[in-house]
Amino acid sequence: MIIDAHAHYTSEPKSVPDFRAKQIKAFNDGVPWPTRKDLTISDDEIRAGIDSIQLKYQHERGIDRTIFSPRASAMGHHLTDEKLSLEWTQISNEFVHRIVGLYPNDFIGAAQLPQVVGVRPDNCIRELERCVNEYGFVGCNLNPDPSGGFFNSPPLTDPWWYPIFEKMCELDVPGMIHVSGCCNPSQYTTSSYYINGDTTAFVQLIMADLFSKFPTLKLIMPHGGGAIPYHWGRFRGIAFMNGRPELTEIMGNNIFVDTCVYHQPGIDFLMDIVPVDNILFASELWGAVKGLNPDTGREFDDTKHYVENSPKLTAADRAKIFEGNARKVFPRINKVLATAKA
Amino acid sequence: MIIDAHAHYTSEPKSVPDFRAKQIKAFNDGVPWPTRKDLTISDDEIRAGIDSIQLKYQHERGIDRTIFSPRASAMGHHLTDEKLSLEWTQISNEFVHRIVGLYPNDFIGAAQLPQVVGVRPDNCIRELERCVNEYGFVGCNLNPDPSGGFFNSPPLTDPWWYPIFEKMCELDVPGMIHVSGCCNPSQYTTSSYYINGDTTAFVQLIMADLFSKFPTLKLIMPHGGGAIPYHWGRFRGIAFMNGRPELTEIMGNNIFVDTCVYHQPGIDFLMDIVPVDNILFASELWGAVKGLNPDTGREFDDTKHYVENSPKLTAADRAKIFEGNARKVFPRINKVLATAKA
Numbered sequence: 001m002i003i004d005a006h007a008h009y010t011s012e013p014k015s016v017p018d019f020r021a022k023q024i025k026a027f028n029d030g031v032p033w034p035t036r037k038d039l040t041i042s043d044d045e046i047r048a049g050i051d052s053i054q055l056k057y058q059h060e061r062g063i064d065r066t067i068f069s070p071r072a073s074a075m076g077h078h079l080t081d082e083k084l085s086l087e088w089t090q091i092s093n094e095f096v097h098r099i100v101g102l103y104p105n106d107f108i109g110a111a112q113l114p115q116v117v118g119v120r121p122d123n124c125i126r127e128l129e130r131c132v133n134e135y136g137f138v139g140c141n142l143n144p145d146p147s148g149g150f151f152n153s154p155p156l157t158d159p160w161w162y163p164i165f166e167k168m169c170e171l172d173v174p175g176m177i178h179v180s181g182c183c184n185p186s187q188y189t190t191s192s193y194y195i196n197g198d199t200t201a202f203v204q205l206i207m208a209d210l211f212s213k214f215p216t217l218k219l220i221m222p223h224g225g226g227a228i229p230y231h232w233g234r235f236r237g238i239a240f241m242n243g244r245p246e247l248t249e250i251m252g253n254n255i256f257v258d259t260c261v262y263h264q265p266g267i268d269f270l271m272d273i274v275p276v277d278n279i280l281f282a283s284e285l286w287g288a289v290k291g292l293n294p295d296t297g298r299e300f301d302d303t304k305h306y307v308e309n310s311p312k313l314t315a316a317d318r319a320k321i322f323e324g325n326a327r328k329v330f331p332r333i334n335k336v337l338a339t340a341k342a
Numbered sequence: 343m344i345i346d347a348h349a350h351y352t353s354e355p356k357s358v359p360d361f362r363a364k365q366i367k368a369f370n371d372g373v374p375w376p377t378r379k380d381l382t383i384s385d386d387e388i389r390a391g392i393d394s395i396q397l398k399y400q401h402e403r404g405i406d407r408t409i410f411s412p413r414a415s416a417m418g419h420h421l422t423d424e425k426l427s428l429e430w431t432q433i434s435n436e437f438v439h440r441i442v443g444l445y446p447n448d449f450i451g452a453a454q455l456p457q458v459v460g461v462r463p464d465n466c467i468r469e470l471e472r473c474v475n476e477y478g479f480v481g482c483n484l485n486p487d488p489s490g491g492f493f494n495s496p497p498l499t500d501p502w503w504y505p506i507f508e509k510m511c512e513l514d515v516p517g518m519i520h521v522s523g524c525c526n527p528s529q530y531t532t533s534s535y536y537i538n539g540d541t542t543a544f545v546q547l548i549m550a551d552l553f554s555k556f557p558t559l560k561l562i563m564p565h566g567g568g569a570i571p572y573h574w575g576r577f578r579g580i581a582f583m584n585g586r587p588e589l590t591e592i593m594g595n596n597i598f599v600d601t602c603v604y605h606q607p608g609i610d611f612l613m614d615i616v617p618v619d620n621i622l623f624a625s626e627l628w629g630a631v632k633g634l635n636p637d638t639g640r641e642f643d644d645t646k647h648y649v650e651n652s653p654k655l656t657a658a659d660r661a662k663i664f665e666g667n668a669r670k671v672f673p674r675i676n677k678v679l680a681t682a683k684a
Contacts, residue, residue, distance in 0.1 A: 144528075150492055151528040186486075186493040191580045192545035195569045196538040203534035223576070227537045227569035233605025234565070237631035237642035238533045263575030269611045289579035300579035 002304065003326040003333070004058070004066040006176065006222055006258050006282030009095055011049030012071070013041060016095075020074065023088060027080045036091050046099060054286050055106060061304050065337070066285065067330065068096055069110035069141050073189050075180035077115040078148035082123055089114035089127055097135040108336055110139035110176070113164070117146040117153075121164040128164070132171045138332040140168070142175040142219075144201040149184025149193055155204035156219075165214050174218035174256075174329050177201045190288035198226025202255070206239050206247065211254040218254060218329050220280060224266065225257035229273040251278050256329055258282035259303045259321070262289050264296075267306035276317045280325050281307060344646065345668040345675070346400070346408040348518065348564055348600050348624030351437055353391030354413070355383060358437075362416065365430060369422045378433050388441060396628050397448060403646050407679070408627065409672065410438055411452035411483050415531050417522035419457040420490030424465055431456035431469055439477040450678055452481035452518070455506070459488040459495075463506040470506070474513045480674040482510070484517040484561075486543040491526025491535055497546035498561075507556050516560035516598075516671050519543045532630035540568025544597075548581050548589065553596040560596060560671050562622060566608065567599035571615040593620050598671055600624035601645045601663070604631050606638075609648035618659045622667050623649060 019039045026033035058066055070092035077085060089112045096109045111131035113124040121142075131137040142164065145151050154160040156177070168175055179197035187193040202221050211217060221228070228235055228247075236247050244250065251274075258280045261267050270279065282303065289300045298305055307313070307321060327334050361381045368375035400408055412434035419427060431454045438451045453473035455466035463484075473479040484506065487493050496502040498519070510517055521539035529535040544563050553559060563570070570577055570589075578589050586592065593616075600622045603609050612621065624645065631642045640647055649655070649663060669676055 150494075151526055152492075153528060155528060184493055186495060186497060186546070187542055188545055188549060188580070191549075191577055192542045195541055195573055195576075199537055199541070199569065200529055200534045203530055204528070207530060207533075224572065227541065227572060230566065230569060230572035230608055230611065231537055231603065233603065233608055233635065233642050234537075234631055235533055237604060237633055237635070238530075240633055241631070261573065261575065262579055265611065265614050266572055266575060269572065269607065272607050289576055289583070291579055291582055293575065293579070300575050 001064045002062060002322045003281065004063045004283050004285065005220065005280040005326050005330070006260060007054070007066045007068050007285045008071045008287060009068060009099065010071050010286050011053040012095065013045045013049060015039070015041065017074070020088065023084060024076070024079050027084055033084055035087060039091065043098070043102060046095070047102065050099060050103065055103065057285050057299070058106065061302060063283070063304060066107050067110050067139060067326070067333070068099065068107040070096055070112040072141060072178050073181040075112055075141070075143060076148070077143050077146035077180055078117045078183055080116070082114065082116050082119055085116045086114040086123070086127065093127070093131050093135065100136070105340055108333055109135055109137035110141065111137045113140055113142060115143050115146045117148070120160055124164050125167045128167055128171065128173070132173055132332070136336065137173070138330045138336065139173050140175050141178045143180055144177050145179050145197055148180060149182040149187055151200055155208065156201055157204055157208040157210045165217050169214055169216050172331050174220055176220040176222055178222050194223055194288070195226050198223050199228065202226055202228045203235065205255060206235055206244060206250055207242060211252065218256065220256045220258060220329065222258050222260055222282070222284070224259065224261035224270055225274065229257070229270050232273050248275055251275070256280050256325065259307055260284045261303070262300040263293070264306050264309060267303065268310050268312065271310050271312050276313070276320055277325065279321050280329060281322045343406045344404060344664045345623065346405045346625050346627065347562065347622040347668050347672070348602060349396070349408045349410050349627045350413045350629060351410060351441065352413050352628050353395040354437065355387045355391060357381070357383065359416070362430065365426060366418070366421055369426055375426060377429060381433065385440070385444060388437070389444065392441060392445065397445065399627050399641070400448065403644060405625070405646060408449050409452050409481060410441065410449040412438055412454040414483060414520050415523040417454055417483070417485060418490070419485050419488035419522055420459045420525055422458070424456065424458050424461055427458045428456040428469065435469070435473050435477065442478070447682055450675055451477055451479035452483065453479045455482055455484060457485050457488045459490070462502055466506050467509045470509055470513065470515070474515055474674070478678065479515070480672045480678065481515050482517050483520045485522055486519050487521050487539055490522060491524040491529055493542055497550065498543055499546055499550035499552045507559050511556055511558050514673050516562055518562040518564055520564050536565055536630070537568050540565050541570065544568055544570045545577065547597060548577055548586060548592055549584060553594065560598065562598045562600060562671065564600050564602055564624070564626070566601065566603035566612055567616065571599070571612050574615050590617055593617070598622050598667065601649055602626045602643070603645070604642040605635070606648050606651060609645065610652050610654065613652050613654050618655070618662055619667065621663050622671060623664045
């Protein structure tokens with residue numbers, strides 16, 4: 001079985017971003033914003049996007065299951081307040097819940113959280129519980145920079161984040177550390193900002209100990225772990241200078257990276273550097289990088305092809321990356337898969 | 343000949359940072375700050391640091407010349423105002439000038455610029471002219487984020503930066519795009535912040551055209567180009583999505599990366615991805631990452647060893663990386679080297 005650990009709902013009908021724009025405009029204008037009652041999307045509209053885009057690629061490439069969460073760039077934790085962030089988050093999570101209901105053998109849900117810049121993420125606990133207990137979601141996306149590009153939250157190792165980590169451990173769901181859209185014009189959302197977000201968060205986890213307090217916490221660093229593998233020597237040396245252990249020891253059974261690295265040499269390099277036990281297959285389908293690599297004639301984000309062709313990997317390695325590690329990092333998917341129809 | 347394109351004066355006597363701390367404290371207290379007259383460092387004090395640390399490694403490793411600039415993390419463009427930034431910059435550049443005078447066959451100078459957060463870098467032109475025309479410096483460091491960690495300056499492709507680029511072209515000196523110390527607690531100066539700075543600036547140069555306006559401008563992206571080589575497929579695909587050409591075409595004869603990547607696989611990977619004509623040998627000696635790699639018994643920053651051992655490179659490739667490209671990117675070093683004593 002091949003499990004893709006990182007995808008967002010990016011084939012939504014245009015009425016969804018239009019609705020969101022109206023919410024934000026109303027919020028900024030100080031007038032009542034539209035609520036979930038003002039947004040009606042039929043199952044057929046959902047199917048039209050999923051079937052023609054996301055599921056089309058998923059089936060063509062032979063990916064069996066995708067862990068599916070709301071569009072990351074649209075979370076917009078810097079845009080509104082707690083009340084509206086919660087409303088938008090619940091709308092977004094409900095879409096994912098509906099999609100999982102329509103396609104139970106293709107998608108497994110993961111939650112957006114109603115974070116707000118400057119607000120301690122205690123306010124996310126109830127929504128995470130709701131998504132896990134009522135919707136059967138198996139993970140969540142945690143935004144390390146709810147400011148949308150200014151990196152002004154406490155490091156992930158700060159007690160500020162502990163309440164949400166406690167809840168994640170209690171529910172046995174991992175968090176993907178994923179920023180949202182960028183409002184800082186120096187950076188571009190899906191290129192420099194995403195990668196900077198990954199690098200920033202990963203280094204926070206290297207420089208101080210979080211996992212002796214949360215030994216079962218599992219965090220996924222998307223986009224191949226940002227810059228960490230390429231600069232492994234730099235970060236390893238700086239860890240030593242700060243009295244910290246080997247990076248592989250820090251990662252242990254707590255930090256995982258995905259395979260959203262969009263060229264064959266990058267994937268081969270990732271496999272050379274990061275232990276196989278810490279790598280999760282993922283494509284971010286359908287997402288950040290659209291289009292064909294002119295050298296290969298394949299989509300840039302066809303990471304399954306790269307992993308299949310990475311020369312160093314054994315069959316056992318590939319089985320871990322494609323399936324075994326996902327079952328370990330997202331323990332709740334085992335129950336979902338056991339009860340799915342054949 | 344082996345030319346190291348990236349090193350800072352990091353073996354200064356303790357009285358230098360002590361003096362700088364007094365300047366900043368006085369500035370913040372609103373009282374007159376100490377000037378260059380209040381800082382007296384003898385040649386012997388300078389030699390003590392250079393001989394025992396920076397030149398020791400340089401000679402041990404067989405590096406013939408180093409392009410040497412003030413300590414990057416101490417530039418502190420977010421800390422004071424134009425007047426004090428200029429005073430500190432001139433003090434810092436004078437140290438480099440003295441060191442080049444003491445060691446004319448080992449070091450070649452590059453300038454710090456008196457940038458200030460929020461101030462258009464027109465104010466840097468006179469100091470750059472002074473350093474090039476009076477001191478014989480061959481390059482400069484340009485800070486893309488004078489805020490010290492909040493990335494709130496216009497992108498490098500914005501006309502805001504044009505006056506300093508015009509002067510760099512006129513003087514035929516390249517700029518290394520290098521951030522300074524980080525005051526944003528989410529990031530660590532020499533790890534996540536440096537790499538994020540490189541990634542942010544590089545993507546700015548990918549996403550919009552600067553070099554048709556400045557065809558002779560040469561910019562160096564330090565620390566192996568941040569995250570760009572590892573995520574080459576992502577950035578290449580995003581460039582295409584935005585109507586931009588191949589990354590190699592964008593880089594052309596304008597964008598160069600250095601070899602400050604501190605492990606053998608990282609250097610090998612860099613050589614696989616970035617054209618040899620766009621790579622400059624550098625170590626950042628003595629600097630960000632101190633200590634031995636326990637696997638090899640060598641310092642993490644011994645990048646000369648990595649380049650020598652990178653299997654893909656031919657002798658002609660190594661000659662470009664070690665010398666030829668530096669002569670091309672820093673045209674003024676040719677004159678310096680021609681007049682140096684044997």
